[in-house]
Amino acid sequence: MIRNMLQMSNVGSYPPVFRQLNGEGVHPPQQMMAQLKKNNYSMEDTSTTTQEDSVPIPMVDLECLSLHKLGDACKNWGLFRLVNHGIPSTLLTKLQYHAKMLFGLSFESKQALITNPMSYFWGTPALTPSGTALNPAASTSTMNWLEGFNVPLTQLPHFHSEHPMLHCFRLLLEEYGRHLSRIATTLFESMAKNLDLDPKQSESKLDESTAFIRVYRYPPRRSLAGEAWGMIPHTDSSVLSIVNQDHVGGLEIFKDNKWHLVNPIPNTLVVHIGDMMQAISDDEYMSVKHRVRVKKQEERLSICYFVFPAEESVIHSSKYKPFTYKDFQEQVQKDTRTLGYKVGLQRFKA
Ligand SMILES: O=C(O)CCC(=O)C(=O)O
Ligand SMILES: [Fe+2]
Numbered sequence: 474m475i476r477n478m479l480q481m482s483n484v485g486s487y488p489p490v491f492r493q494l495n496g497e498g499v500h501p502p503q504q505m506m507a508q509l510k511k512n513n514y515s516m517e518d519t520s521t522t523t524q525e526d527s528v529p530i531p532m533v534d535l536e537c538l539s540l541h542k543l544g545d546a547c548k549n550w551g552l553f554r555l556v557n558h559g560i561p562s563t564l565l566t567k568l569q570y571h572a573k574m575l576f577g578l579s580f581e582s583k584q585a586l587i588t589n590p591m592s593y594f595w596g597t598p599a600l601t602p603s604g605t606a607l608n609p610a611a612s613t614s615t616m617n618w619l620e621g622f623n624v625p626l627t628q629l630p631h632f633h634s635e636h637p638m639l640h641c642f643r644l645l646l647e648e649y650g651r652h653l654s655r656i657a658t659t660l661f662e663s664m665a666k667n668l669d670l671d672p673k674q675s676e677s678k679l680d681e682s683t684a685f686i687r688v689y690r691y692p693p694r695r696s697l698a699g700e701a702w703g704m705i706p707h708t709d710s711s712v713l714s715i716v717n718q719d720h721v722g723g724l725e726i727f728k729d730n731k732w733h734l735v736n737p738i739p740n741t742l743v744v745h746i747g748d749m750m751q752a753i754s755d756d757e758y759m760s761v762k763h764r765v766r767v768k769k770q771e772e773r774l775s776i777c778y779f780v781f782p783a784e785e786s787v788i789h790s791s792k793y794k795p796f797t798y799k800d801f802q803e804q805v806q807k808d809t810r811t812l813g814y815k816v817g818l819q820r821f822k823a
Pocket of ligand 1: 598687689704709716718724763765775777
């Protein structure tokens with residue numbers, strides 16, 4: 474109750490378009506459904522997900538890593554929960570707290586404060602490499618109900634702000650980034666071992682300098698009936714994505730023709746296999762389709778880490794034509810601009 478009241482008074486911090494849509498009784502969900510149907514997402518998106526749909530998602534322990542368990546999760550799920558990851562719970566709590574405070578600033582302050590090399594965006598997670606919204610004119614029908622900060626980790630030391638909250642946030646993100654880099658490297662090396670990849674070849678397939686963090690807030694969507702997507706169904710383009718979600722929940726994965734909730738568990742990260750890892754593994758591992766549902770009453774926060782192959786490193790496999798991450802990213806940007814959605818690995822089928 475108190476939390477909801479606080480969020481009510483927080484309304485000036487949301488991007489104006491969300492305030493209008495929450496208040497005006499416009500019904501984009503129907504329009505969004507039509508758009509999704511056009512994008513071949515119709516079958517899944519007519520379904521609803523309840524708490525009971527939640528399935529026992531595999532758990533991987535980073536302290537005593539079982540290659541067998543890890544391989545199983547990557548093959549059959551494309552996703553797993555990670556425990557004993559070595560990130561102090563105080564760091565996770567502080568990051569969530571600071572992110573919440575920053576998102577709570579007025580919309581105008583966020584626009585003014587979150588600047589190069591970081592960026593502030595809303596309505597879409599599709600950004601250009603420099604971090605600006607790829608399709609800023611996107612209509613309400615394709616809008617993702619989110620706002621976010623994009624943080625390229627290698628450039629973070631160049632971010633200076635007089636604002637004490639931002640200064641502190643930067644330091645926390647740097648510390649968090651070091652942990653995530655360690656975790657992603659350990660996981661990738663074990664996956665490469667599992668897949669029997671040539672160490673010389675696989676070296677450039679995970680390039681820490683490409684990593685970025687997205688800090689998201691999914692505002693509550695109060696006045697609208699029907700489905701509302703914080704993020705529409707998609708697969709990640711990354712090698713690995715690592716999600717740290719708050720207690721609110723809303724992340725869902727598509728498995729066995731059904732959507733399943735990925736319930737939040739404190740101090741546990743969620744690791745996704747991305748498109749690049751699927752191609753590197755010659756389709757042995759699955760890039761899992763997922764989406765984020767928004768709540769009517771509560772906003773949700775998540776802090777997500779993404780890492781990619783070196784831009785020019787060529788991915789060879791029996792399933793796809795040789796391509797680099799650069800080729801892939803350019804194609805995704807082109808498809809998003811022209812079609813309004815990402816086609817993904819299909820474009821590179823051998
Ligand atoms: O917020 C989340 O939990 C997931 C975000 C996500 O899927 C993405 O950024 O690709
Ligand atoms: Fe994603």
